[in-house]
Amino acid sequence: MNLEALYDEILSGKTAWATIPDRALWKVTGADRVRYLNGQVTNDVAALAPASAIYAAILTAKGKLLGDLWIGASEDALWIDGPASEKESLETRLRRFLAADDVEFERPVGWTLTRIFSASDLTFPREAVAFRSPRFGLRGWDLWSPDTTAVQLGLPVPEALLDSFRLEARLPQWGAELQPGDLPQEVGMDPLAISYQKGCYVGQEVVSRLHHIGHANRSLVLLAAPPLSERLPIGAPLCQDGQEAGKITSVAYSFARKAELALGIVKRASAAPGSRFQVGGSVWEVIEPLRAA
Structure with a gap:
């Protein structure tokens, strides 16, 4: 089956699967697990229902990104996955504020x-x-299992198609759009990963001030290519009026638009839908996501 046919099958509701590499897993137990973790991350762990997962960021006290997390709930535990490249620093940060907590x-x-x-x-x-989650911008399940228990349900999905789904929903990815030290609102994590109604957490003051009083200096944008455009290289500069306004961070083919898409991080003043950028010999335009996550 070719990629376009597979894309259509998945959007029509057919079951499909893909192995997701480069994520580290933690199991969190103890009577205080929800209260403690809710004070460490940007999303509302207290509102998490069993067999579901939410997206969140874990930050420094200055509101800078340490990792992106998916947090799932089972009846007796919370399960966290984050970037494997950051697993040691995340382990240290997750444990840092433990005192007499039953966690x-x-x-x-x-x-x-x-x-x-x-x-x-x-x-x-x-x-x-x-856990049910909107990872990659589509409904489905995040399934963690021991390596001895292989789970392959339905049609296998190649990485190229995962990128198509992710870009169509304008979702960032660790190592591409997301880097240590970023402000989460500047790299596309708001609103999916941030709750502005929950209680206090480490880094909240900076996140809240940026939301209610200030503004992000950069924004993650989805860019559409002209027909028959060639794929852009990662890191290609996005220029306006002869000045660099941002860079390309991810590229993928969109079967919905029958054309290339890209994600880029640009100056806030250049992020509105309809804004155009010169990239090499072509002009790319900022568009809204093709689907909500």
Whole structure:
């Protein structure tokens, strides 16, 4: 099956799967786990229902990004996945404010993350944990399972198609749009990963002040190519009036638009839909996401 046919099958509701590499897993137990973790991340862990997951950021006290997290809830634990490249610093940060809290962090070894695209309820192995989430901008399940319990449901999804889904929803990815030290509102994590109604957490003062009083200096934008444009290189400069206004961070082909898409981080003044950038010999335009996450 070619990629376009597979794309259409998944959007029509067919079950499909993909292995997601480069994510580290933590299991969090103890009576204080929800209260403690809610004070560490940007999203509202207290509102999390069993068998569901939310997206969040974990920050320094100055509001700078340390990692992006997906947090899922089972009946007796919270399960966190974050970038494997940052696992040691994340482990230290997650434990930093533990005192008399009844909270235990465990890092399961030899587990694999499989993304299952399906809007239906599914049956998974007893050894696995599964959470509904909008990862990649589509409904489905994040399934963590021991490596000895392979889970492959439906059609296999190649990485190129994952990139198409992610870009169409204008979602950032660690190592591309997201880097240590970023402000989360400047790199596309607002609103999916941030709650402005929850209680206090580390870095909240900076995030709240930026939201209510100030403004982000940069923004993540989705860019559409002219017909028959060639794929842009990562890092290509985005120029306006002969001046660099940002850079390309991700590229993918969109089967919805039948053309190339790109994500870029640009100056706030240049981020409105309809803004145009010169990239090499072509002009790319800022557009709204093709679907909400």
